[in-house]
Amino acid sequence: KTTENISHAYGIAVIGDMMITTTLVSLIMLVIWKKSLWRVALFFFGFGFIEIVYFSSQLTKFTRGGYLPTLLALFLTMVMGIWHYVHKERYMFELKNKISNTYLNEVANNPDVRRVPGIGLMYSELVQGIPPIFSHLIGSIPSIHSIVVFVSIKAIPVSSVASEERFLFRQVEPREYRVFRCVVRHGYNDVLGDPVEFESQLIQSLKAYVQxxxxxxxxxxxxxxxxxxxxxxxxxxxxxxxxxxxxxxxxxxxxxxxxxxxxxxxxxxxxxxxxxxxxxxxxxxxLEKGVVYMLAEAEVLAHPNSSIFNKIVVNYVYSFFRKNFRQGQNSMAIPRKRLLKVGMTYEI
Incomplete structure (x- = not known):
């Protein structure tokens, strides 16, 4: 309500930002820059001591406006915690229900499943195995593209990944079915870039792997x-x-x-x-017939036997966040005109 209270809130916000920055820089020095432990400890405790002293002086002003950034930080932490929890449970659901190679052999020998000309890129978080959304797609529409690539985009703790090392391919048996798995690695300074360029690099890497x-x-x-x-x-x-x-x-x-x-x-x-x-x-x-991007439009629901708290978090809070946050195809640079969303319900 007054400029004095605003200054108190600003002081706690600034020192909180400094403490978070010191912690993250220390982690980067240890994990990414591979600095020695004594240098990281010297940096962390040196700056940390100064920030703790300054933070302790700001705690006396907590009731006079300093509570506002603290409550805001707790709210943002709760949002990120819920988002991380649901995504972790969703990944575990896909991992437990992934498709075996036996099912793929049955699909390959099934005369009712038609092969459509073209290349299908199915995005999934699984690095190994076939996501359950694939069997759901085959069950709903008994057809699949002549070439199928399961794409998984993963960030690794390096600044940049060379273009010739970015795409890691592996073929799924049987070979004549032409099903591949691709892990796209990128560093924290890399940008996926234009969809046309990304598609061209992926196809060229696929050709190099096949050859x-x-x-x-x-x-x-x-x-x-x-x-x-x-x-x-x-x-x-x-x-x-x-x-x-x-x-x-x-x-x-x-x-x-x-x-x-x-x-x-x-x-x-x-x-x-x-x-x-x-x-x-x-x-x-x-490739001349076209490339189709398939993305799982999974509706995550709480299991009927789960607790009331879990139902509130998953069915209401996470559902609200998911409807108002940025969609996955925007961050993965997927062209909207060639995007096919496959709906499926996950119970966690």
Whole structure:
């Protein structure tokens, strides 16, 4: 009500901000900058002692206006705590109900599930496993894109991630179903940027993964086949060597040598290049049909057997926050015209 009370509130707000800054900078020095422990302790206790002395002097003015920023800080802490609690329980629900590879094999062998031309990017917080929203989508609409990529965006405690290390791909079996899992890593200074650029980088990384993975896998198979051929030839030569010296000479002149088998293996190793080219062309054809972004529009509700407090927090408070906070597609730079929201109810 008076300028004196405003100054008291301002003093506690400033010293509170200084204490939070000192704590967070100390954490960054220890975790991200990898400074030695004694330097972090010297910084924390040095500045912390000064701030504690100043904060203790401001506590005498708590009842004369200093309570206002304290109550505001408690309210914001409550909001962040509720948001974190519900999101943690939602993640645990997805983790407990994730889809196994057996279900994916059943979908791959199900003739009623149609493959639609195009690339489908399904966003999920799960790094491993397939989210339950996928089975809900298949059950509602028995169709899926010709290429499916489960995208998970994760922030790591580094300043920036190189573009060639940002996308980590892994293929989900069976391989012929063309289902991939992608973890997009970014640092605290990185920005996802334009959706067109992000989509282009993701597709290029997918092509690089397919080319490298298919070539290395086929190369291993070729080397194993060549080794088996060498073993068969050597064993046959040994058996024939016990018969007569004439047959030994004849076998040495007619049977393939080790060098010829290696050259045969080299010719076989060139065959996967054709397979890789076909896979890359398949990705290009799917890209021409379009890319669809699928995002789970999960309605989080409290379990019927949960406590009254949990029902109030989840069903009313969190629901109000979720309707008034920024939506996920805005922070992930997803184009609205190609966004498909899949609704599902989570009971936590």
């Amino acid at each position: 490298e993975h298919n070539y290395s896998t086929t190369e291993v198979e070729v080397s194993e086949n060549a080794t088996e051929q060498v073993t068969v030839v050597e064993s046959s030569d040994k058996r024939e060597a016990h018969q007569s010296s004439d047959k030994i000479i004849q076998n040495q002149s007619t049977s393939p040598s080790f060098n010829s088998i290696r050259s045969l293996g080299g010719n076989v190793a060139n065959s996967p290049i054709h397979g890789v080219e076909e896979e890359l062309k398949f990705i290009d054809r799917a």
